[in-house]
Amino acid sequence: VIEAMAHGLAVAATAVDGVPEAVVDGETGLLVAAGDAAALGGALVRLLGDAAERRRFGQAGAALVAELFSVERMVDDTIAVYDGLLGEAEGSAQ
């Protein structure tokens, strides 16, 4: 899902696990309940019939992925945690 969003594609997905963290219903794509095949079909038909909405979702999704799911963000956040562990190690060594 994240990979599709990163490439500017509108997404129709089921609201399971971490998917709603990426697909914000009506903003970056369309979410339907898990197991609701009719709703998923309806979401796909809606996207197929509305090029402007597909573009809007696609642009918003790509922006969200760049902001929340970038490698730079992951590296910075993890390094910050390691930095804290380094500080603890220094403290316990003294």
Place this chain on the structure above:
Amino acid sequence: MSWKQSTFVFISTNAEHDSGGVEDRWLPLMRELVARGATVQFLCMAEGPLAQAARDLGVGVAPYILDRWNVVRSRSRLRKYLKRYEPVCAHSTGVEADLLLRWAARKVPGVRIATTLTLADSQRTRRRGPINALMLRFDDAGLKSEDAVFLESEDLLDEVRASGVHADKIVLDPPAHDPDDLSRSVARHLEVYRGFIVSGRMKG
């Protein structure tokens, strides 16, 4: 203690490239640590593309034989390894590597341990069976001994809190996306697919 005096150890039982997987996401992290002058070690299950990619970054790679049927021996090996390299942090992923690391690090002072939990580690999606149930029980009991718990989704928060992990040890770490890595991953999969087709024709 500076980055240059520090050693970081990454531990996983996975040896394959898996675009979007934790181990693939570790590669840019390893690159950053190496750039800061830290010593980085990667203990993996076996030689494979991931081990080579880590080696190319200047990471020391030790294919680590995780013996499922002799976990005491595996624990002893890992404990010796931790005592020898004295890492500031040992970071694992995957329930087997997590359990082994916690067990091995218990009597090694100064080693901080961290884990990355994925949605595949969630209790609801874990495989069933007596061995997995036992591992799950140990995993839940030991999770609160981690110094940092990285979660790839908010969906895991409740489970982790219920295991007794303190809030300030929980770090939300959504899966990082690297567009170039996706292209490489597609190429790798196509290569495997082509090989399959070619070998299929030869047999036919």
